[in-house]
Amino acid sequence: MQPRVSIITIAANDVERLAAFYEAMGLKRHPGFGDDVEFFQLGGAILALFLRADAEKDAGVEFAQGIGRVYLAYNTLSDAEVDEVLAQARMAGGRIVKPAGRAFWGGWYGYFADPEGNLWEVAHNPAFPIDAEGRISLPK
Amino acid sequence: MQPRVSIITIAANDVERLAAFYEAMGLKRHPGFGDDVEFFQLGGAILALFLRADAEKDAGVEFAQGIGRVYLAYNTLSDAEVDEVLAQARMAGGRIVKPAGRAFWGGWYGYFADPEGNLWEVAHNPAFPIDAEGRISLPK
Numbered sequence: 001m002q003p004r005v006s007i008i009t010i011a012a013n014d015v016e017r018l019a020a021f022y023e024a025m026g027l028k029r030h031p032g033f034g035d036d037v038e039f040f041q042l043g044g045a046i047l048a049l050f051l052r053a054d055a056e057k058d059a060g061v062e063f064a065q066g067i068g069r070v071y072l073a074y075n076t077l078s079d080a081e082v083d084e085v086l087a088q089a090r091m092a093g094g095r096i097v098k099p100a101g102r103a104f105w106g107g108w109y110g111y112f113a114d115p116e117g118n119l120w121e122v123a124h125n126p127a128f129p130i131d132a133e134g135r136i137s138l139p140k
Numbered sequence: 141m142q143p144r145v146s147i148i149t150i151a152a153n154d155v156e157r158l159a160a161f162y163e164a165m166g167l168k169r170h171p172g173f174g175d176d177v178e179f180f181q182l183g184g185a186i187l188a189l190f191l192r193a194d195a196e197k198d199a200g201v202e203f204a205q206g207i208g209r210v211y212l213a214y215n216t217l218s219d220a221e222v223d224e225v226l227a228q229a230r231m232a233g234g235r236i237v238k239p240a241g242r243a244f245w246g247g248w249y250g251y252f253a254d255p256e257g258n259l260w261e262v263a264h265n266p267a268f269p270i271d272a273e274g275r276i277s278l279p280k
Contacts, residue, residue, distance in 0.1 A: 001225050003167040004183035004274035005148060006215035010217045026141040030278045043144035043182050044275030046268070052209065059211075059251045059259060060235050060238050067201050068208015069192065070258055075146035098200050118210055119199060120143070121147070128186070134144035135184030136169045 008072065009048040011055040012065050012116055020051050023114050024092035025085075043134050066086055067113070073121040075128060079108035085122045087108050148212065149188040151195040151203050154188055158189050161255050164232035167227075183274050207253070213261035213274055215268060219248035225262045226250050 002012065012018045019029055019038040027040040028048065036051040056062055076082050082100050089112035090096055100110035109123035130136050152158045159169055159178040167180040167187065176191040196202055211258065216222050222240050227236055229252035242249035249263035270276050 001188070001214060001228060002274055003181055004169050004214070005185060005187070005212050006270070007213035008145060008148065008262075008266075009211050009213060009261070011209040011211070015160070017235050027143050031239060033280060039278050041143055043277050044271075044273070046144060046276055046278060047145070048213075058238075059261070061251075063209045064204030064206030065223065065280075066204030069151040069203045069213065070208045071142045071151070071158075072145050072196075072210065073147035073149060074141060074144070089143060098198075103209075116209070118233050119200070123146075123149055128145070128146075131184075133184070134142055134230045136146045136207065136266045138179050138181050138186060 005045055007018050007048050008042070009047045009050050009055065010114075010116075012049045013052050013116055015049045015051050015116055019135050021092050021094065022047065022049070025088060026103055038100050053139040067117055071119040075130060076122065076124045077130060079124050082108050082110060082111070086112055089114075089120070089122075143174075145185055147186045148182070149190050149195065150256075152189045152254055153192050155189045155191050157255055161232050161234065162187065162189070165228060183221040185225040195276060204241050207257055207259050211261070213263055216262065216264045217270060219264050222248050222250060222262050222264050226252055229260070229262075231252075 001101055029080045030039045038049045092116050095112050097111040103109050107125040111121050113119050124135040128136050128140050170179045176194055179191045180187040233255050234252045237251035237253050243249050247265040251261050253259050266274050267279050
């Protein structure tokens with residue numbers, strides 16, 4: 001396994017509702033899919049929204065109802081951008097799970113949940129640099 | 141929000157056990173952390189393992205016990221590589237959730253779960269090209 005992740009899938013109860021949320025967050029829905037699956041290019045990876053019943057059938061599993069133990073973070077270039085992204089999430093129909101505040105590691109961060117309760121951290125962490133293409137790196 | 145994801149966090153009951161699994165999968169643990177949090181560079185993103193109790197306290201939420209609705213996919217360059225990655229996951233202490241087989245969309249794929257039950261799809265999908273740096277793209 002090479003050090004990469006290809007697709008992050010959110011098993012959605014309502015694919016269209018979540019797709020509209022992520023569009024309102026600024027992501028671009030690929031026009032070639034629809035209905036039970038939607039894809040968004042996410043830098044060098046892909047965000048997929050896949051109808052929960054179909055995803056469960058495909059993998060032969062049942063997903064837990066609550067907040068999953070796998071969650072996502074969007075790192076920003078500034079403290080102010082954290083506030084902006086959280087405000088955007090609230091406007092788009094998300095829920096502020098934790099308002100922005102100072103982190104013990106020195107940065108500025110908060111959490112939102114999308115309309116189906118999937119958790120995102122939004123953080124400005126200057127110790128993890130972000131390049132011009134949006135790629136984040138661990139400290140050297 | 142720009143089209144990128146920065147960090148994928150797995151809230152872990154046993155950070156060291158999961159870190160050992162992901163090392164056995166070929167990922168490199170960053171040497172600068174440890175104990176309750178570990179980081180792995182994952183292309184232009186980062187995989188974090190964060191002690192579940194700490195993650196819950198940080199976000200002010202409680203994670204569901206079962207398989208989360210957010211799950212990951214590792215796309216390969218060949219059908220054979222799917223088989224290899226699934227075999228590697230089994231050797232490393234993971235569980236084969238769905239053995240490799242032909243997908244309705246034409247590719248070859250299966251699923252494994254890490255030692256704490258977090259789901260990964262492993263798929264060869266020639267319609268989603270992967271470049272030399274491991275970046276995957278949706279079809280044009």
